[in-house]
Amino acid sequence: MTVRPPSSLNPANMAVTGLGILEYELMSERASTLGHNGLKVEAALAALQEGEAKGKHGMEHERLVDTAAQAVWAMFIHREICGLRNGRDVIQRYGIPNKVLARLGASPRHP
Numbered sequence: 001m002t003v004r005p006p007s008s009l010n011p012a013n014m015a016v017t018g019l020g021i022l023e024y025e026l027m028s029e030r031a032s033t034l035g036h037n038g039l040k041v042e043a044a045l046a047a048l049q050e051g052e053a054k055g056k057h058g059m060e061h062e063r064l065v066d067t068a069a070q071a072v073w074a075m076f077i078h079r080e081i082c083g084l085r086n087g088r089d090v091i092q093r094y095g096i097p098n099k100v101l102a103r104l105g106a107s108p109r110h111p
Contacts, residue, residue, distance in 0.1 A: 030082050037075035041094055044068040048100070069103035072096055076104065 048064040056064065072094075076087055091101065 030078075033078060034075070034082065037071070037078050038094075040071045041068075041075050041096075044071040045094060045096065045100070048097075063108075065099055065103060066108040068096075068100045069106070070108070072100055073104045 044064075044067050048068045051061060051064045075090070079085075079087065079090070090096070
């Protein structure tokens with residue numbers, strides 16, 4: 001399958017060169033990976049909410065929080081790589097709880 005960038009994103013016919021085609025492919029991969037990261041965050045947060053609804057406490061609850069924090073952290077890192085530095089909109093969109101935000105970047109406490 002060949003992919004062509006829209007002409008509005010084609011300054012000075014860069015699509016004709018290998019560099020323009022490569023840049024378009026890289027943008028496509030970044031967008032796809034961001035989408036996959038978003039799905040992982042949604043799944044981890046849903047598992048955390050489900051665990052809390054079932055009354056899970058102690059080590060089980062801590063693992064759910066750690067898993068959610070790792071998913072959110074990975075998404076934030078990827079967003080920064082893509083040049084998206086502000087995470088406030090992501091926090092609001094996904095409803096990320098403070099207990100997850102407090103663990104961003106930290107290693108899980110439990111093996």
